[in-house]
Amino acid sequence: MDTRLEESGLQPTPLIDVLDRVLQKGVVIHGKLTISVAEVDLLDIDLSLIISSPDRRPLPATDPTILEPFPSAPR
């Protein structure tokens, strides 16, 4: 059951959008309190499994300065 879907009336949330947030964002705890698992690079996941027809062209401009229009963007 996708409660988000029910609430927003939007399409079912694609896995890639969930991965983008759950694996890359959220509070991170560093240091002695956590067990070694937090050190694993979660981005190791082979995303070619998720994207059915990966396009091999070079990525469009990903210049980090693109963030600058947003005053609150992380540095």
Add this chain to the structure above:
Amino acid sequence: MPSVAAKSACYLYALAPRDAVFDLAGLTGVGGGEITVSAHGDFLFVFEEVAVEEFTQEKLEENLQDLRWVEDKVRTHDRIEHAVSVQTTALPFRFCTILAETDALSTLAREKREEFSASLQRVAGAREWGVKFLRLSKKSSGPKSDDTPRSGTEFLMRKKRSLDEQTLQAQRATEAAVRLARSMRTTAREATTIPLRQRQDRTIVLNTSFLVAREEEGDFRKLVDGMRREAADAGLSLNLTGPWPPYSFTTK
């Protein structure tokens, strides 16, 4: 699997203010167990006791190669974050944030008190909405393909021209996306971008997230929908997702 006193670790989902009220009855976590909420210091921690063996570095690396495992666990993690965040202001922890023992929660609450409080204040009463800017597929208007080049040099020149044109189109699409995203920000509390991944669907030119106060959500969605026409004119389609727990607004 019966085991000799299986050692349990503490899989963290979320953190909420101590006076928050929410109900997670009936939910099952990534380890198949029930979700526990307990108060430490100024906060409520939402966690699950999981078997350490299931989350060792070795085991995790192995599991991450299994897409079915990933999808199941990641969606479960997100479902619990969502269940908390629709009921109260909360901070979501990253996937597989695991403390060696539940006792560490008190230490965590004490050591990170100011940081957690500031982060909770930042996202109070707001949720995250995602907007992806995708390039509409358009056939190239270059030379006809049955027009065979007369030489290798001509072939290479054509190829270069075609690549230049693609690069230019990509630049224009990105500029248009940034312009639209800036306008969307006017009804949001904050905005940020989500890095594009290697091997991601190459039609994506910009992936953005907005932190929107609940009372502004209607206006924000209206604004985004109102921009679809302008986006289409610029060769872009908009993909709206949400509401999300404030994943993208938990760190500076």
